[in-house]
Amino acid sequence: MGSDYEVLRGYVIGSGSDSNQQKAPEGQVRLEITHSVLSDDTLGANNYKNFHLNLTVKEFKEKLYRFVGTEPKYMTLVIREQNKITEIKKLDDEEKTLEQYQIQDGLNVHIIDNDPNNYISELQDTSKVEKATMTDEEYNKREGTYKKWIEEQQKSNTNTSTATTATTSTPEVTIKVGDRCQVTSDDPNNYDIRLGTVSYSGTTEFSSGHWIGVTLDLPLGKNDGSVKGKRYFECSPKYGCFVKPSNVIVGDFPEEEI
Known part of the structure; x- marks a missing residue:
């Protein structure tokens, strides 16, 4: 039986079988990404990603590097069942493609971080990082912000809706x-x-x-x-x-x- 955290997480984001219903486009595969150092909370709810089946393992590692920060040379990739317990295979041939490894939708790719410098662990310690701050007044004075773009979109939609209702x-x-x-x-x-x-x-x-x-x-x-x-x-x-x-x-x- 899973921990209380696993049960709660399954309820919030759905079980592996639910995520499997979100099929990847043709020629791609949808995988759940987990990491030996980064927790599920750190990875967030968007740890299901689509990958092209023609990617080599080397290219696959480069994609994963952008998501988790572990350098490809320090990665060991393990493919597991949706339960994230049963190991299926290791992706140890960097020239093989995901298709040649017969990777399927819904499986879990677990990244084992072998970095001797514990770089990812250091990154997670945010207590030493100086936080950037900005007051609401300062932010509202800035042009081209995301907030102002959203307000313009909503205003445009409201005006369009009002004009349609009038006619x-x-x-x-x-x-x-x-x-x-x-x-x-x-x-x-x-x-x-x-x-x-x-x-x-x-x-x-x-x-x-x-x-x-x-x-x-x-x-x-x-x-x-x-x-x-x-x-x-x-x-x-x-x-x-x-x-x-x-x-x-x-x-x-x-x-x-x-």
Whole structure:
């Protein structure tokens, strides 16, 4: 039986089988990344990544280096089952590709850090790092900040929605199921952007008006496509969210990749 932490983590981000439902595009493989020094908390909820199957192990290590910071020469890569316990194989031939190793969606790639200088451990000790600070007043005076960009996008969406309402009693929603999109927040202090795919567009039983249901790329949502017992679309737990059309920006947004 797993620890209380593992049970809680499984509940929050979903089990390995849930993550497996988020299939990688053709020619790629979706893997969970873990590290012998970095904890799951440090890696965050986005430790599922897509990789091209034609990557050699050497190239694969370079990709992982950008994510975890361990130099490729100090890496030992172990492929494990979704339970992160059962070892399948070591990737010890740097010229072989992931496809030649027959790597499949949903497996766990565990990085063993052999750095004799314990570089990653030193990086995790933030007590010695001087923190950069900036007051809200100083930040608000700066031009081209992410906050101002979000405010401009929300203002633009609001103006568009108001203009449409003025000309017709039923605003037209042009967002379609299958559209790639970016989801923003109504909270002016929340600047996080979530990417996903539109999975539902229409009215709902939980609230009046038109709603957009989105299957997110990462487990940053609140549901599995159902609300209060009513199902509107299918997705893994924590990968679904419902937002107003004004909070959705449609565009050619590729799924996050290292």
